[in-house]
Amino acid sequence: MKEDVTNNTKMSESKARLAILELAHIMSVPMSLTTIIKLKVAEAIWQDGSNTPLSAADILARIRPHGGGDADNLQRLLRMLTSYDIFDEHLSNCGQRKYSLTNIGKILVDDNQGLSCAYFMLQHHQDGLMRAWPLIGEAVEDPTIQPFVKANKESAFEYYLKRPDEMNLFLKSLSGISVPLMKDMLNKYDGFIGVETLVDVGGNSGITLRMIMDKYPNVLKGINYDLPGMVASAPPISGVIHVGGNALESVPRGDAIFIKWVFLGFTNEESKLVFQNCYKALPVEGKLIVCEPVLPELTDESHRTRALLGADIFIMTMYKTKGKHRTEQQFKQLGIATGFPHFRAFYFDPYLTLLEFQK
């Protein structure tokens, strides 16, 4: 009996050690994935939908038509990423390995609008952001300055604004996630019915607003309201009026206000200010439609919780040390504190939750 207990303890210690060994090498996952994206491996396998399993040598022949490259090392990346469900591995009797794309691998391939989730991965690992990661601890020591600023001597937005390629990648990374997500959400949520003037606060490129207007032609006027530097980089989009401004100071009037993926960059005090400015800009019964990452109350080990908490650290490190992801209760309280009597939450998507506040 005593021996069993010892064995169990030993087993749990070895599992614990394994967990640390996995975590110690976790960096190999994003680094290998960004490499695979830069090499255009997913496109080489996908080939307009064929998704035929290919060996590393076949893939190399497609991405390096003039020769060169090491198929064995490429296979090492493919094998490791298979363990993260990016690829399916097909092992033949003679030991040859071939790879096709899983559902996760498929969303790394550009669609007919030139968008995919690959850009989010690339944007999150570009040089300026990578320089900030080792400085996370600074956010604990001194929360007044973002680690990104300590590493790069300017804020992330100043950094993007000075570098058109980085700005373009930022816009594409958001659209690559937002477009499919919005398509899905607009099929499930009908809260834009009856709205004639819609303001998208922090609407970035304006692409989300255009999608809402396409689905709801009753929206005759769409105002994309974002920081002046951001709207200056936004492409012209038919029917969308780009307006530069700061939501912490004021918000343009509309029948409804939409804010997606923006509150995470505000402190609690700033979030309250923006809620107040939205309240002032809305008519009686007007809706503030918020679409944000919403944290679960309880911390568990699910993919959803990990994705949301991982991004919370990203915000703290890159954009604002006291910006954050919030729980449904925290959002509800923000609405109550700023005068919105009605509140509904819709969990259409596992990452972004739709929160509806009505005056």
Ligand SMILES: C[S@@+](CC[C@H](N)C(=O)[O-])C[C@H]1O[C@@H](n2cnc3c(N)ncnc32)[C@H](O)[C@@H]1O
């Ligand atoms: C993470 S992006 C989200 C963009 C877009 N809503 C989406 O879901 O794809 C945050 C956006 O908020 C904008 N933003 C940040 N602070 C703002 C402020 N004080 N006033 C207006 N826009 C702001 C940023 O410029 C950026 O475009």
